[in-house]
Amino acid sequence: MSKCYVCGSTYFAEKLVNEVFEINGKYVLVENIPAKVCSQCGKVIFSSEAAEKVRLMVHGGQQPSKSIQVDVFAY
Ligand SMILES: [Zn+2]
Structure with a gap:
């Protein structure tokens, strides 16, 4: 648990x-990463399997499915 x-x-x-x-x-x-979301505080928790898969995707030179522009604000 x-x-x-x-x-x-x-x-x-x-x-x-x-x-x-x-x-x-x-x-x-x-x-669309499968995750558990705490029903009390909303904290997102990834399984070690999902985290590892994401790590391989972003570090392994895999081509992204699309590219978006992101606006950045400094606090
Ligand atoms: Zn929580």
């Missing part, structure tokens, strides 16, 4: 999420 490391809740919803990763100063968006 997995537990949320932020709030300790054990209730999760299985969802597909979009997540932005920073790779050597370049941002990549990975869509």
Whole structure:
């Protein structure tokens, strides 16, 4: 049974999420990653399997399916 490391809740919803990763100063968006989302605080938790697959995708030179422009604001 997995537990949320932020709030300790054990209730999760299985969802597909979009997540932005920073790779050597370049941002990549990975869509539809299967993840557990804490039903209490909304924290997204990836399985080690999903995290590893994402790591291989973004580091392994795989061609992205599309490219988007991202607006960046400095706080
Ligand atoms: Zn939580």
